[in-house]
Amino acid sequence: MKKYWFIFQTQLINSLAYPGELIGRALTILPFMWIFYQLWSVTFASTGQTEMNGLTLKMTMWYFVVTEVIEISRPRVGNTISETVRDGSIAYLLSKPYNFMLYHYATAMGGTIFHALFNILFGGGLIWWLVGAPPSLMGVAMVLPALLGAWALHFCIAALIGLLAFIVEDISAFLWIFQKAAFVFGGLLIPLDFYPGWMRTIANFLPFASLSYAPARLFISPSPQAFFAVIGQQILWLGILGLALTFFYHRAVRFLTINGG
Amino acid sequence: MSAITVSHLQKIFQSKRKAAGLGASARSLFQSEYTTVEAVRDLSFEMQPGELLGFIGPNGAGKSTTIKMLTGILHPTSGDASVLGFTPWKERQKLAFQIGTVFGQRPQLWYHLPAVDTFTLFGKIYERDDAFTQKRIAFLSEAFEIGDLLETPVRKLSLGQRMRCEVAASLLHQPKLLLLDEPSIGLDVVAKQHIRDAIRTMSQEEGVGVLLTSHDAGDLEALCHRVIIINHGQIVYQDKVSNLKRKFLTRKTVEVRYAEEVNVNFNLEGMETLKTGRYGVKLSFDTRTTPADAVLMRLSAAGTLVDITISDPPLEEVIANIYGRQLSVDSGL
Numbered sequence: 001m002k003k004y005w006f007i008f009q010t011q012l013i014n015s016l017a018y019p020g021e022l023i024g025r026a027l028t029i030l031p032f033m034w035i036f037y038q039l040w041s042v043t044f045a046s047t048g049q050t051e052m053n054g055l056t057l058k059m060t061m062w063y064f065v066v067t068e069v070i071e072i073s074r075p076r077v078g079n080t081i082s083e084t085v086r087d088g089s090i091a092y093l094l095s096k097p098y099n100f101m102l103y104h105y106a107t108a109m110g111g112t113i114f115h116a117l118f119n120i121l122f123g124g125g126l127i128w129w130l131v132g133a134p135p136s137l138m139g140v141a142m143v144l145p146a147l148l149g150a151w152a153l154h155f156c157i158a159a160l161i162g163l164l165a166f167i168v169e170d171i172s173a174f175l176w177i178f179q180k181a182a183f184v185f186g187g188l189l190i191p192l193d194f195y196p197g198w199m200r201t202i203a204n205f206l207p208f209a210s211l212s213y214a215p216a217r218l219f220i221s222p223s224p225q226a227f228f229a230v231i232g233q234q235i236l237w238l239g240i241l242g243l244a245l246t247f248f249y250h251r252a253v254r255f256l257t258i259n260g261g
Numbered sequence: 262m263s264a265i266t267v268s269h270l271q272k273i274f275q276s277k278r279k280a281a282g283l284g285a286s287a288r289s290l291f292q293s294e295y296t297t298v299e300a301v302r303d304l305s306f307e308m309q310p311g312e313l314l315g316f317i318g319p320n321g322a323g324k325s326t327t328i329k330m331l332t333g334i335l336h337p338t339s340g341d342a343s344v345l346g347f348t349p350w351k352e353r354q355k356l357a358f359q360i361g362t363v364f365g366q367r368p369q370l371w372y373h374l375p376a377v378d379t380f381t382l383f384g385k386i387y388e389r390d391d392a393f394t395q396k397r398i399a400f401l402s403e404a405f406e407i408g409d410l411l412e413t414p415v416r417k418l419s420l421g422q423r424m425r426c427e428v429a430a431s432l433l434h435q436p437k438l439l440l441l442d443e444p445s446i447g448l449d450v451v452a453k454q455h456i457r458d459a460i461r462t463m464s465q466e467e468g469v470g471v472l473l474t475s476h477d478a479g480d481l482e483a484l485c486h487r488v489i490i491i492n493h494g495q496i497v498y499q500d501k502v503s504n505l506k507r508k509f510l511t512r513k514t515v516e517v518r519y520a521e522e523v524n525v526n527f528n529l530e531g532m533e534t535l536k537t538g539r540y541g542v543k544l545s546f547d548t549r550t551t552p553a554d555a556v557l558m559r560l561s562a563a564g565t566l567v568d569i570t571i572s573d574p575p576l577e578e579v580i581a582n583i584y585g586r587q588l589s590v591d592s593g594l
Contacts (some may be wrong), residue, residue: 006385010371010378017373017414091368094334096386097357254336 003098004106011110028119029068033126038066053193055168058131059220060191065123066143066216067188073116074154077109078178081162082171090256101249108155116147139222146215146227149234153211156241163245168254181206187213207237262346264438264470265308265331270340272301272326272494300326302494304340310437311468313461314486315481315502323494324474325364328442329592331472332362344420345437358387361431361469365443369427370415376426377411380433387434394433401429404466407460421452428456438470439463445480450570457483478573490583491525498583514572515556516543519564532556541568 003018015022044050044057055063081104084090093100124134161174183189185208191211192200203209214230275295279285301323308314318324329335331344333353342349347356363369370379377398384394402408405425410418418426428444441460445453461484464471473480481488481502488505490498499504518541531551536543546556553571560566573579 003385003388006382010374010382013378014371014373033391080584087367088364089367089369091334091364092362092367095332095357095360095362097388099353160433186473190590 004102005041005157007098007103007106008110011107012113015111015114017218022114023118026072026115026122028164029072029119029123029128032068032072032209033061033064033123036068037061051058055191055193055220059135061127061131062134063191063216063220065120066147066219067186067212069116069119070150070212070215071182071188073112073119074151074197075112075158076172077104077108077155078158078162078175080104080108081159082165085165085256094253094256098149100253101245104159104162105152106154109151123236135220136222139219142218142222142227143215146218146230146234149231149238150211150215153234153237156238156245157207157211160241160245160248163248163252166256182208185209187216188209191217193217207241210234210237211219241252262310263307263343264310264312265306265347265472266341266343267307267327267331268305268341270301270304270327270330270342271299271338272323272330272335273338274300299494299577301330301337302490304494304496306489306496306499308470308472311464311470312487313464313471313485314473315485316472316474316491317476317478317481317488318474318491318497319476321528322491324476324491326494327491328362328440328472328474332356332360332440340551358434359437361434361436361439363428363431363439363441363443363444365424365446368415368423368444370423370430372416373414374411375414376418376430378408378488379415379430380411383430383433390432397433397435401432405429406455408503419452421448421455424448424452424456425459428459432469435467436469438472441473443475444473445475445477453477455564456481460484478579482506482510482573490579492509509582510573511548512545512574513548513553514543514558514574516570516572517541517560517566518568520567521564525563 040057040060044052044060050056081090084093093103096103128134157178158175161171161178164171164174185203185206187195187203187209192203192209195203203213210230210233214233218226218230274297276298277295278291279289279294304327305325316324316327326335330337331342331349333347333349333351333356336350344356345359347359349356351465370376371382380398380401381394384391384397389397398411402411405428407422407425407429410422410426415423415426424444428441431439431441436520439460442551445456448456457480460465460471460473473484475481483500488498488500488502489496500508514535522539523542532544532546534542534544542560544556544560546553557569560569
């Protein structure tokens with residue numbers, strides 16, 4: 001595993017090649033958080049209540065900090081794999097003595113960490129200023145492994161879609177469908193607590209809730225039971241998707257044709 | 262044991278086909294048409310350890326597809342291959358420790374980082390200890406004259422400098438076999454020479470075998486012991502480079518430019534004038550009948566030379582020539 005740790009470190013250094021771009025990209029979280037704050041302030045004010053479905057305005061806003069940090073910083077590995085197939089550079093990746101998927105995981109996480117740090121800094125800073133400090137310190141400690149789990153799940157799903165590039169080359173439509181499904185069933189725009197019961201049940205049977213809703217909900221209402229439930233569910237989905245990824249990778253590599261010969 | 266043994270290797274692709282226009286695009290949504298492309302057809306050859314083998318042919322001949330099957334990246338449709346005792350597509354990772362690869366048109370160095378970072382990373386990937394990697398970087402820096410380039414971000418290097426770093430990176434783990442896919446593509450004459458010199462030095466000093474694909478006949482003249490010419494996925498010729506040169510690379514083209522206007526009759530014996538201008542001339546000659554030094558002496562006597570280029574016939578011409586001779590033999594002419 002030492003080589004994957006070093007690949008991760010190299011990608012971390014690579015992420016710092018353009019610090020201006022890194023900061024500029026992270027600034028995009030500010031308008032998102034501002035819009036969410038305006039929408040939910042009006043919603044809470046119009047009901048005349050300080051709490052809806054167990055959430056206060058402060059909890060709701062910190063919920064969105066976590067979901068947006070996960071979404072904006074997540075590894076874009078589907079596009080990366082597709083690009084290497086299209087431009088032929090996959091030839092190098094496959095001719096080196098490492099596991100292709102673990103290599104991509106190491107580079108994806110190396111690219112995610114700094115983006116996430118800046119997003120937390122800007123997004124969290126704005127919401128702290130608008131609604132106050134995060135609900136609890138326990139939540140901060142518990143959300144960290146859940147964030148890693150969420151990005152690992154994102155990686156598995158995006159890599160599965162990326163593998164389709166070995167067969168169909170252009171995977172943008174599949175990525176679009178995944179993103180929209182994650183928006184709806186991952187609670188990216190509205191926390192699942194506000195969904196009708198039947199829709200919440202469907203969401204809980206899909207991996208999308210473990211991608212963003214569950215870590216964000218753990219952050220604002222932490223408890224040991226909730227922690228083990230979230231991490232347990234993430235491990236379950238990682239097992240299923242990890243197996244699927246291994247199986248499809250070995251199938252897909254046989255279909256590979258490389259552009260330019 | 263041979264370094265490479267290839268037996269009846271074949272690779273067939275299905276390539277999607279679509280006629281021009283909106284109607285054809287709409288139809289292709291419901292009914293796709295495919296063309297079968299035989300990229301490699303019944304290919305068989307051997308390469309000995311430490312040999313420098315040129316694998317050349319025009320664009321689309323099947324060279325790169327073959328090299329990608331030999332590295333295990335592509336699975337063949339049929340046939341067998343053994344590279345250093347491994348079946349590439351079944352034992353790709355084990356084989357990867359023993360070979361180095363360069364795909365000339367694609368970078369393996371991390372674009373935003375100095376080359377030395379990629380070198381260090383490769384040391385870890387190939388599971389070499391730090392002392393070995395550092396010693397090897399020092400050795401390769403000297404062999405490829407890249408010492409002062411290693412700490413510059415790769416994006417700021419010229420193509421020639423980058424290619425020297427690319428080839429050096431592929432040798433970091435001290436492979437037994439180097440597979441080079443068009444390493445000189447897009448390089449100027451000086452950069453090509455640099456790369457060729459460094460590859461030749463490494464082959465002589467470390468006994469590393471080199472399988473080199475190129476569509477530049479100059480690469481094989483400068484580097485290889487033996488050559489295989491491939492076209493339309495099939496071997497059309499294989500022999501020692503010295504024999505190929507004697508038989509097919511005898512005609513050279515020389516182009517000169519003078520400092521001042523010249524008015525000389527260049528219709529010299531053994532030379533054919535291809536183009537004349539006020540300040541220069543382009544000639545072709547046969548080295549079997551007209552020695553190159555005699556040509557150069559005649560040309561330099563005509564005025565002060567400011568530029569001179571001597572080139573081989575294009576590979577397409579060589580292949581056409583080989584085909585022509587084969588047809589003559591086949592038809593008994």
